[in-house]
Structure formats: C-alpha cells, structure tokens
Amino acid sequence: MAATAAAPVDTFPKLLVRNAERFRGRPAIRHKDLGIWQTWTWEQVFDEVRAFSVGLAEVGVARGDHVAIVGANRPRLYWAMCAVQALGAIPIPIYADSVADEMAYVLAHAEITVAVVQDQEQVDKILSVSDQLTRLRHIVYDEPRGLRDYDHARIESFADVQRAGRERLAADAGRLAAWEVGIAAGQGSDLAIILYTSGTTGRPKGVMLSFDNVIISARNGNLFDQLDQSVEIIAYLPIAWIGDHIFSYAQSYVAGYCVNCPETGDTVVEDRREIGTTYAFAPPRIYENLITLTMVRMEDAGALKRAMFRYFLAHARRWGEKILDRERVPFMARLVYRLGDVLVYGPLKNRYGLTRIRVAYTAGEAIGPEIFRFYRALGVNLKQLYGQTEASVYITAQPDGEIFADTVGKPNIDVDVKVAESGEVLFRSPGVFLGYYKDPEKTAETKTADGWVRTGDAGFFDQKSGHLKIIDRAKDVGRLDDGTLFAPKYIENKLKFYPNIKEAVAFGDKRDFVTVMLNIDLTAIGSWAERNNVVYGSYQELAQNPRVYDMLADHVAEVNRSLAAEDAMAGAQIRRFLILHKELDADDGELTRTQKVRRSFIAERYAPLVTAFYDGSTEADVATEVTFEDGRKGMLSARVKIRDMAPAKRGVLEKAA
Amino acid sequence: MRAPADSDSAVTEALLSVENVSLAFGGVKALSDVSFDVRKGEIRAIIGPNGAGKTSMLNVINGFYHPQEGRITFKGETRARMRPYVAARGGIARTFQNVALFRGMTTLDNIMAGRTLKMHRGIFWQILRAGPALAEEVTHRHKVEEIIDFLEIPQIRKIPVGRLPYGLQKRVELGRALAMEPDLLLLDEPMAGMNIEEKEDMSRYILDVNNHFGTTIALIEHDMGVVMDLSDRVVVLEYGRKIADGTPDEVKGDQKVIDAYLGVPH
Numbered sequence: 001m002a003a004t005a006a007a008p009v010d011t012f013p014k015l016l017v018r019n020a021e022r023f024r025g026r027p028a029i030r031h032k033d034l035g036i037w038q039t040w041t042w043e044q045v046f047d048e049v050r051a052f053s054v055g056l057a058e059v060g061v062a063r064g065d066h067v068a069i070v071g072a073n074r075p076r077l078y079w080a081m082c083a084v085q086a087l088g089a090i091p092i093p094i095y096a097d098s099v100a101d102e103m104a105y106v107l108a109h110a111e112i113t114v115a116v117v118q119d120q121e122q123v124d125k126i127l128s129v130s131d132q133l134t135r136l137r138h139i140v141y142d143e144p145r146g147l148r149d150y151d152h153a154r155i156e157s158f159a160d161v162q163r164a165g166r167e168r169l170a171a172d173a174g175r176l177a178a179w180e181v182g183i184a185a186g187q188g189s190d191l192a193i194i195l196y197t198s199g200t201t202g203r204p205k206g207v208m209l210s211f212d213n214v215i216i217s218a219r220n221g222n223l224f225d226q227l228d229q230s231v232e233i234i235a236y237l238p239i240a241w242i243g244d245h246i247f248s249y250a251q252s253y254v255a256g257y258c259v260n261c262p263e264t265g266d267t268v269v270e271d272r273r274e275i276g277t278t279y280a281f282a283p284p285r286i287y288e289n290l291i292t293l294t295m296v297r298m299e300d301a302g303a304l305k306r307a308m309f310r311y312f313l314a315h316a317r318r319w320g321e322k323i324l325d326r327e328r329v330p331f332m333a334r335l336v337y338r339l340g341d342v343l344v345y346g347p348l349k350n351r352y353g354l355t356r357i358r359v360a361y362t363a364g365e366a367i368g369p370e371i372f373r374f375y376r377a378l379g380v381n382l383k384q385l386y387g388q389t390e391a392s393v394y395i396t397a398q399p400d401g402e403i404f405a406d407t408v409g410k411p412n413i414d415v416d417v418k419v420a421e422s423g424e425v426l427f428r429s430p431g432v433f434l435g436y437y438k439d440p441e442k443t444a445e446t447k448t449a450d451g452w453v454r455t456g457d458a459g460f461f462d463q464k465s466g467h468l469k470i471i472d473r474a475k476d477v478g479r480l481d482d483g484t485l486f487a488p489k490y491i492e493n494k495l496k497f498y499p500n501i502k503e504a505v506a507f508g509d510k511r512d513f514v515t516v517m518l519n520i521d522l523t524a525i526g527s528w529a530e531r532n533n534v535v536y537g538s539y540q541e542l543a544q545n546p547r548v549y550d551m552l553a554d555h556v557a558e559v560n561r562s563l564a565a566e567d568a569m570a571g572a573q574i575r576r577f578l579i580l581h582k583e584l585d586a587d588d589g590e591l592t593r594t595q596k597v598r599r600s601f602i603a604e605r606y607a608p609l610v611t612a613f614y615d616g617s618t619e620a621d622v623a624t625e626v627t628f629e630d631g632r633k634g635m636l637s638a639r640v641k642i643r644d645m646a647p648a649k650r651g652v653l654e655k656a657a
Numbered sequence: 658m659r660a661p662a663d664s665d666s667a668v669t670e671a672l673l674s675v676e677n678v679s680l681a682f683g684g685v686k687a688l689s690d691v692s693f694d695v696r697k698g699e700i701r702a703i704i705g706p707n708g709a710g711k712t713s714m715l716n717v718i719n720g721f722y723h724p725q726e727g728r729i730t731f732k733g734e735t736r737a738r739m740r741p742y743v744a745a746r747g748g749i750a751r752t753f754q755n756v757a758l759f760r761g762m763t764t765l766d767n768i769m770a771g772r773t774l775k776m777h778r779g780i781f782w783q784i785l786r787a788g789p790a791l792a793e794e795v796t797h798r799h800k801v802e803e804i805i806d807f808l809e810i811p812q813i814r815k816i817p818v819g820r821l822p823y824g825l826q827k828r829v830e831l832g833r834a835l836a837m838e839p840d841l842l843l844l845d846e847p848m849a850g851m852n853i854e855e856k857e858d859m860s861r862y863i864l865d866v867n868n869h870f871g872t873t874i875a876l877i878e879h880d881m882g883v884v885m886d887l888s889d890r891v892v893v894l895e896y897g898r899k900i901a902d903g904t905p906d907e908v909k910g911d912q913k914v915i916d917a918y919l920g921v922p923h
Contacts, residue, residue: 035811266811
C-alpha cells in the first residue's frame with residue numbers, strides 16, 4: 001500500500017489505495033439487501049476489489065483486455081470496474097436493458113473477453129449471442145438465482161472468483177506485490193473506460209476516456225460544488241451512462257463519499273428517503289413525477305391540509321427562491337417561510353428524500369420552469385448542468401446563487417466554451433475524450449485539430465447573466481430569410497410548458513417569419529371546458545373553438561414576449577399560429593415512438609396549412625388520412641383557422657424568462 | 658422431472674395419497690370415490706369443469722372438510738379427520754381462489770403471519786419484544802425478507818395489501834404460503850383474473866418455487882395452456898368423479914376429458 005504514497009494518485013486503483021488509508025472506517029458504499037442497508041467501508045471495499053481483481057487475473061484477464069460490465073447499480077459491479085482497471089484492463093459498462101441484438105453489437109464491437117454481469121437474465125442474453133462473440137472466454141455473475149443448472153465451464157459466480165483470488169493471495173506471498181506493481185504501472189493518460197453512447201441515430205459509439213479525463217473532471221466537479229467525504233448519493237441511473245460513472249464512481253473515489261445502491265429500481269424513492277442523500281442527479285421527468293404524485297395525493301387530503309398546502313406553497317413561490325439565493329427578504333416573510341417549513345415544506349422534502357440535499361442537478365433535456373421553481377421554492381438547491389459523454393460530463397453548470405430556469409449555467413472549471421458562426425456550441429477541457437473506439441473518422445468529425453469538440457447542439461450566451469442557453473440540435477437550427485436564427489425546438493419547448501398545449505410544431509426555416517401548429521391538451525382544455533360550460537362534440541370542435549384560440553393566443557403572446565427579451569431570438573417571434581384539428585400521433589407517423597415531433601413529415605402531410613400560413617389566408621381546408629386504434633384507416637377533413645399575432649417589442653419585458 | 662404414468666407410482670414416493678374419498682353435503686355429492694396421489698417434488702394439477710369438486714378436493718386435503726368415506730395419507734400418516742391447523746402444522750400450506758389476505762396489514766406483516774406456527778416464544782416475551790422473542794423475530798424477518806426478494810416485491814413491503822392491484826395480492830398470498838416452508842403447497846386458481854403478463858410471472862414463480870425450494874405443489878387451474886405447461890401430472894374431475902389421471906399429453910387425448918370439456922353430442 002505504501003508504495004504509491006509519493007507517486008501521483010492518477011488512476012482509480014491508486015485512489016482506492018489512498019482512500020483505504022485516508023478514509024479507512026468511513027462508509028464507501030451501501031446496498032439495501034433483504035430490507036437492510038449493508039455497508040462497506042473503504043478498507044473493506046479495497047479488500048473486496050483486491051480479491052476480485054486477483055481472481056480475474058486467475059481466469060486470464062490481462063493488461064489491455066476488455067471486460068464488459070452489465071447490470072443494475074450493485075456494489076459488486078462498481079467494484080468490478082476498479083478491479084479490472086487495477087489489472088490494466090478496460091471496463092466497458094453496457095446498458096442492462098438493451099436487447100440481445102444491441103448488446104451483441106456492442107460486445108462484439110468492443111471485443112469483449114470477459115463479462116461481469118448481475119444475474120441470469122444477463123447471462124442468458126450473452127449466451128444467446130455468444131456465437132458472435134469469438135473472443136468471449138468467461139462470464140462472471142453476481143446473483144446465482146436460476147443459474148445452478150448452467151454449464152459452469154465458462155460461467156462462474158462473483159464469490160467464487162473472489163475466493164480464488166483470496167486463495168491465491170494467501171498461498172503466494174509474491175502475488176500481492178505483483179498486483180501492487182500492476183497498479184503502480186497505471187498512468188493518468190491510460191485508457192480508463194469505454195462508454196457506449198446510446199445512439200439515438202445510428203449505431204452506438206464507444207467513447208474512450210482516460211483516467212485524466214475522468215478524474216480531473218470529477219475533481220473539478222467536486223470543487224465546483226464543494227463536495228467532500230460527507231456526501232451521500234444514491235446510484236440509480238444506468239452504470240453505462242457517463243453521468244452515473246462520474247457521480248457514483250469517479251467523484252466518490254476522488255472525494256471519498258458514500259454511494260448508496262437501492263434495493264431495486266422500484267424502491268428508489270423510498271430508499272432515497274431512508275438515506276437522506278445530500279447530492280442528487282435526475283432527469284426532469286423524475287422531478288415532474290414527484291410533483292404529479294404530490295398533487296394527486298393532495299386532492300385526496302382533508303380541507304385543512306389542502307388549505308395549508310395552497311397557502312404555504314403560494315408563499316414559497318413568492319419568497320422561497322429569494323431566501324435560497326440569500327437575497328434581502330422582509331422579516332415577516334422569512335418568519336412565515338419558517339413556519340411553512342415546519343408545516344409543509346419540511347414534510348414534503350422528507351417525502352421526496354430531499355431533506356438533507358445540498359446540491360441537486362437536472363439535465364438531459366429542458367425542465368419546465370414551473371417544476372424547476374417548485375423545488376427551489378421549497379428550498380431545494382436544484383440546478384442545471386450541461387454535459388456530454390465526450391466531455392466526461394461537465395461543460396457548463398449553474399453556480400450557487402445564479403440560477404435561471406432556462407439556462408444551463410457557466411463553463412465549469414478548466415472548461416472553455418465557444419459558439420461557432422453556425423450557432424453550434426464547442427468546448428475544450430481536460431475531460432475531452434481520447435476518441436471513438438475503432439472509428440477515427442467520426443472522431444475527426446467531432447474533434448477539431450486544435451482540440452475543440454463539436455457538441456452538435458446549438459446555443460448562445462445570455463448577455464445579462466453570461467450563462468449558456470441551449471436551444472436545439474445544431475442540425476435542426478435554421479435561419480429565417482432575414483438571417484435570424486430559427487431554433488424550432490426552443491420555441492416548441494416554451495409553448496409545451498403550458499399545460500393547455502400538448503404539442504407544438506414550429507416552421508420558419510428559409511421563410512419570412514415563424515409560424516406554429518399547436519395541439520391542445522384534451523385533459524387540460526376538456527376540464528376547462530367543463531368548468532366554463534363550453535359545449536363540444538368532438539376533439540375537432542373543441543380545438544376550433546374561438547375561446548380556445550383566445551386562450552392559446554395569450555400563451556403565444558407570452559412566449560413572444562419572452563423571445564423578445566433575448567437578443568438572439570427576438571427576430572424569431574411567432575407571427576401566425578393554428579390549432580390542429582387532430583392530435584399528432586405516432587401511429588400516423590407524425591411523432592416518433594419516443595414522442596418527438598417529426599417536423600418535415602408534418603410539413604408534407606399538412607402542406608395546405610403550411611401554404612396557408614405564408615400566403616396570408618385566414619383559414620384553410622385540410623384532409624388527412626388517419627389510422628384508428630384497430631388499424632383501419634379513414635379520412636379526416638376540416639377547416640382550420642389561422643390566427644395572426646403581433647410581435648412583442650424587443651426588450652420590453654426585462655425579466656421574462 | 659416429468660414422471661411416467663401410474664404404472665411405476667410405487668417407484669417415486671407418494672407425499673400424499675387420497676383413497677376412495679367421498680364427500681357429500683346433505684344430498685349433494687361433491688366427491689365420490691376419488692383416488693389419486695401426489696408424488697414428492699412434482700407439480701400436480703387438478704382440473705375439471707365448474708362444479709366438478711376441485712376446491713372441495715383441496716378443502717378435504719387440508720382438513721377444512723371431512724370426507725364421509727375414504728382415507729388420506731400424508732407423509733406416511735393416515736387419517737380420517739383433521740383440523741386445518743393440524744394440516745398447517747404438518748406442512749400443508751394453501752392459497753385461495755378469492756384472495757384471503759389481511760387487507761389492512763402490510764405485505765411484510767401478511768407474510769410474517771405465515772410464520773406464526775414457527776414462532777415458539779411465549780406471549781410475555783413477544784409483548785416485550787425483547788430477549789429471546791427479539792432474536793426469534795430477527796430470524797423470521799430474515800426468512801420473510803428472502804421470500805420478498807424471491808418474489809421480487811420489495812417495493813410493496815410496507816404497503817397495506819388492500820391498496821395493491823390484484824395480481825400483486827396473489828403474489829403476496831403465495832409469499833405467505835411459502836413463509837410456512839410447506840412440504841405441500843395447495844394453490845387454488847393462482848392465475849384467476851390475471852392478464853397474460855401476470856400469468857407468465859406467476860407461472861415462473863410457481864416453477865421457481867418447485868425448483869428452488871423443492872416444494873411439492875398441487876394446483877387447480879382453468880387456463881389449460883398453463884396447466885399443460887406447468888404440471889407433471891394432471892387429474893381430471895367431473896361431477897365429483899375422477900375421469901382421467903396421467904401426464905398432460907395423456908389427459909389431453911382422453912375422450913372422456915374431451916367430452917367433459919366440449920360436451921357430448923346428443
């Protein structure tokens with residue numbers, strides 16, 4: 001252990017050696033098993049990793065080999081990563097929910113020799129494609145259930161591999177020294193891990209990251225948010241995803257903090273509550289679900305509780321964010337907020353498992369401003385960050401006290417960010433990946449000669465705050481005829497945050513001005529119609545109701561005002577809009593299966609409407625073929641009205657966001 | 658595992674044998690002269706049209722009904738009358754056609770209830786929840802947690818079962834029966850009212866219970882596909898009489914069974 005004391009601590013195995021000395025008895029990882037939290041200290045983790053690592057060497061894993069790691073967030077799979085790295089081999093985590101074919105592609109492409117997997121399901125998947133995996137020699141599994149009758153010539157349990165490792169260490173005194181020499185031989189510039197990005201377009205790409213990439217990024221991340229060994233985090237996102245690799249592995253090894261593995265994917269909320277995590281990461285949809293759940297439960301609560309909830313929530317919305325950002329707040333408002341904290345906010349945060357939270361991040365896609373503010377009003381320090389696998393996560397993040405619902409923050413420590421002429425965001429940082437595995441062509445496309453990386457996202461820096469705003473995928477961004485930047489998704493997202501609007505499709509590339517087609521949200525508008533005695537016979541009739549048009553026109557006007565407040569976007573305000581007579585549907589090919597709008601397909605399908613948008617007519621007839629639930633097809637025709645909108649003046653509403 | 662038919666039944670040990678059992682409620686003959694056996698480690702299905710006497714048969718086996726005639730031998734012991742709790746203590750557990758759980762209690766407590774017969778400390782220690790009673794509870798809780806893990810229901814551990822969907826309630830009921838660590842598990846329509854996915858799940862658990870714990874299982878089921886896939890041997894009842902007995906394939910081809918299910922042309 002002492003051998004590495006003077007040398008730089010620049011790999012994960014070296015960090016583990018350091019942690020086993022420095023943090024000894026502090027918890028390193030927990031796992032809830034059979035209803036009880038099991039804890040391993042850093043010293044114990046070191047022992048487990050060493051045993052497994054030596055055991056892996058016994059089955060033939062050597063420097064440069066590729067080892068797949070497949071499964072949920074389990075301590076043993078995290079240990080496997082470090083055990084593999086200690087041998088100079090490369091761990092390759094793979095998405096556990098990928099189907100056998102996808103998995104086969106990655107396993108074959110990565111030239112896997114050994115796979116460490118969670119359970120029978122993964123063993124079966126790998127065996128079913130093993131004829132394509134010529135180099136695969138051995139499979140190691142964590143949970144033995146259902147695997148008793150398998151041929152154990154090539155399959156072995158994690159415990160058995162560890163046992164073999166321990167026996168070898170006990171029998172051969174030189175083995176330990178040799179293992180330690182192997183660790184010392186590792187360098188920061190070595191390839192540490194290959195992470196396959198779940199390709200939404202085309203085949204997955206293997207992003208190669210060095211120890212320096214991952215460790216320096218993690219260290220900077222810790223510095224940025226002052227994370228130390230007292231942090232508690234729950235690991236529940238896929239281990240093959242760079243975010244989990246940084247939050248639940250790299251940052252933990254660097255800072256020495258404890259990672260908690262939930263019992264199953266279904267118990268995360270409960271487990272988080274039990275642990276009381278202090279650092280959290282979740283995509284927007286998880287925060288949304290928690291709120292929906294709360295709102296539904298509150299509907300069933302008694303009158304007193306409902307009244308309290310409403311009163312204090314309104315108070316929190318007014319003052320909570322200001323208190324969180326340490327602004328000046330009147331004494332009375334502070335006092336009432338304190339009371340609310342005891343009666344409402346505290347219990348709510350406890351339910352969410354956010355009582356002790358110091359930093360919570362959301363990323364991945366745009367979060368609704370209402371949702372974002374809800375948590376901040378309760379006193380949860382929710383922030384946004386922007387990152388990529390190619391950057392070892394961190395590109396930009398919001399510093400404490402500088403939080404905006406629609407920005408992704410400032411460049412992280414050591415990160416340079418610039419926006420190209422085309423609007424595309426580029427970055428340069430210590431986290432920049434080595435390249436795509438076996439794909440120099442793609443690497444050259446993404447990395448410029450002078451070290452910048454193209455993100456593929458378009459964005460701009462907000463003048464006032466200096467924060468970066470991401471507006472769309474770069475390839476989807478177009479320009480109006482006068483050269484103004486046109487970012488359809490940015491506009492659509494702003495519209496979709498209104499509960500009344502279910503979908504929005506914006507047009508404007510190579511046109512004079514921006515127009516949008518809207519879909520009403522039948523649940524929201526339907527219940528509005530009920531409350532306001534608006535009678536309607538069909539979706540189509542409700543959608544074309546003038547009062548519904550008025551309501552949505554107000555939303556569009558608000559969006560225009562917020563666009564006007566941004567220099568880069570002010571020219572791309574919505575000048576005309578219409579409400580579609582039918583719901584956009586994946587069955588009709590208008591949406592992808594993941595519910596994203598297929599803009600060009602819609603433009604073709606509703607060509608008469610697009611023409612009408614730009615020839616000045618106030619209504620248009622359209623007939624479309626629709627597919628019913630049972631597969632039959634029919635024609636749906638309608639006359640759709642088009643509403644004109646006056647653009648808002650530039651910078652009229654200073655604080656609109 | 659699939660044992661050959663009747664001829665070598667002497668080879669495999671019979672865990673339970675039912676001989677010439679007749680049961681009547683007043684003038685209604687629920688069972689007449691039924692004989693069959695359940696071998697150790699097998700999955701045995703009892704099938705038949707509505708009112709054939711299947712549930713009555715299970716009730717006879719676990720001592721809920723007392724047959725007027727016939728003998729039942731379980732683990733080598735023959736008896737005519739038996740109380741349900743004696744059956745339970747003897748190693749027979751069951752689930753019910755209509756879920757019979759304690760609806761206000763959590764999943765954990767319901768399954769823990771299945772351990773009642775295995776708790777030996779007196780009420781004094783149990784009320785104090787200390788000393789030997791505490792140690793005992795820890796052991797039982799561990800066993801219960803293993804079952805929760807086995808049935809993959811940790812997410813509902815602390816939810817009152819009355820709030821659970823039907824399919825999960827069925828799983829909890831199976832868990833409670835398993836908590837008794839039975840030698841013989843009686844399942845009365847374990848898949849009634851389930852959708853295909855739930856049925857597949859339940860089938861997997863039944864097979865796993867059989868493989869993993871070596872539990873002998875006798876089950877009543879209406880879904881023929883399930884019965885034919887799961888069971889080693891099938892006994893068919895109609896109007897309280899046994900009309901066929903054998904492997905799924907034998908039973909499927911039996912003319913009397915076909916008539917009973919499809920009706921006879923008049």
